[in-house]
Amino acid sequence: MPTISDRVGQTVVKMFIETRLEALFSPNSYGYRPNKNAHQALQSVRENCWKQDWVIDLDIKGFFDNIDHHKLMLAVKKHVPENWVVLYINRWLEAPVLTKSGHLVIKQGKGTPQGGVISPLLANLFLHYAFDKWLKTWIKMYDLHVMPTM
Numbered sequence: 001m002p003t004i005s006d007r008v009g010q011t012v013v014k015m016f017i018e019t020r021l022e023a024l025f026s027p028n029s030y031g032y033r034p035n036k037n038a039h040q041a042l043q044s045v046r047e048n049c050w051k052q053d054w055v056i057d058l059d060i061k062g063f064f065d066n067i068d069h070h071k072l073m074l075a076v077k078k079h080v081p082e083n084w085v086v087l088y089i090n091r092w093l094e095a096p097v098l099t100k101s102g103h104l105v106i107k108q109g110k111g112t113p114q115g116g117v118i119s120p121l122l123a124n125l126f127l128h129y130a131f132d133k134w135l136k137t138w139i140k141m142y143d144l145h146v147m148p149t150m
Contacts, residue, residue, distance in 0.1 A: 002116050006092065010117035013085055021079060021125055026132045032120030056135075064119055065111045067126050069093050072112075075125050092118060 002010065022034065030041035069090075076089055092113050096104040112119035 002092070002113050006095075006113070007117055009088060010092065010113070013088055014118050014121055016082075017080055017085060018121055021121060024079065025124055025128055026136075029124065029127070029132060032124060058131075064114070064123055067110060067112055067123060069107075069109045069111075071129075072122060072126050075129055076122075079125070089118065089122070092116060093122075 018034070025033070028044070030036045030038065030044075072093070073086070073090060077086055080086055080089075093111075094107065095113065096106050097114075098104055112122050
């Protein structure tokens with residue numbers, strides 16, 4: 001778990017970049033988004049089930065633990081020109097984990113801070129490129145229509 005000072009710092013950074021990043025994200029993505037919830041996603045699914053004959057339902061096991069730091073930082077740097085923000089995000093990603101037995105474990109270039117305030121926003125940025133942009137290209141290729149994701 002991040003320290004209290006890290007959680008405060010993550011909150012500041014999240015508040016600083018969230019609006020900018022939220023503007024990028026698909027309106028059909030509902031997970032960990034401000035002013036969006038599971039009930040809205042289900043309502044959207046109900047409405048779209050009458051329009052489409054396909055659904056993609058994903059639950060990516062261990063997703064937060066396996067986000068590639070290099071790819072995530074490419075996305076961060078693309079949308080966040082402030083060096084101080086990039087520096088802090090990189091530090092939080094690379095921070096070792098202290099186990100109950102007192103050993104430091106290095107993350108090996110993957111994963112977001114467990115329990116981190118910034119982690120859901122970073123995960124959504126990663127999914128924006130790893131899934132939403134890919135899906136949008138795939139849908140255009142096959143002339144399909146988008147349904148909400150949660």
